Amino acid sequence: MAIEENLKIELGKQGVFVTTLEELYNWGRRSSIWPMQFGLACCAIEMIATTMARYDLARFGAEVFRPSPRQADLMIVSGTVTKKMAPQVVRLYNQMAEPRYVIAMGACAISGGPFKQGYNVLKGIDRYIPVDVHIPGCPPRPEALIQAFMTLQKKIDEQPLTGENRPRFLNQNAQGEFPVPEPADHDLEPPSNPGVWSAPVVIR
């Protein structure tokens, strides 16, 4: 931060607007998050409702649902990810341009939800791709999705453009490819991407 927060507020009261390139850059990025237009299950219905007049996602600059991953910034995994669909979802994530973000919408996208015991259901999309915001619910209401958007915007706002904690898309050495799982005899191969996910430790 090049300028102290208090000084900035004080200047703002005097009608002087001070900003940094980083803030301006992040303001532009967070105000135009274009989601990818794809839905997996019933959560997608809530996602559609969020974009409609009553909830009006356009207020967040995110109403432009792109039908191609090349133009999308955000992937909303809205619904149950079956093991048949998981390779496609991971491949689509790989085909999105950086910077890209993921919202895991609903219990199914987070953990498999009510279908967790099913032989054909992936137990959470975060096994293969890095998820930025998880929203629980079955399905989450449009308000919850809007909350997720606001959380993501806050996250983007706080991202430094330089230094150790800079986001992946500004880091030349950061990993850009996430391996696409292949269907095997009993499960997907590999069953998870160890770079983004590790089995949670149960504390008894």
Added chain:
Amino acid sequence: MVSSPYFPLVVLFVVALGFGLAPLGLAWLWARFFSPRKPNPVKNSIYECGLVSKGDAWVQFRSAYYLYAIIFLIFDVEAVFLLPFAVAFTGLNAAACAAMLVFVLLLVEGLAWAWAKGVLTWA
């Protein structure tokens, strides 16, 4: 040259061209110098709604499909005329019925021709 009546048009044309090209150029420069590229085979492959892309995108479609479109169009137009014909059928005289029959038979003849030519068989 400045005195030419078309000079303002030339100026406007240049400004309009710049207005269109400048953002594209700026975007290109930004992408060229500031965006770290992370290409990989999965990212660069042809977009097929998430499925594995097979072959090239520059495939040629058989012109035979054009014939299906034409034959469909014939019956599409026929349906438009058949509906009012069916509605007004009881009130029609013999001449009108004969005219309609000729119209339908002409289309049937076209279908028979296409059938005989083997257009309806998938190759």
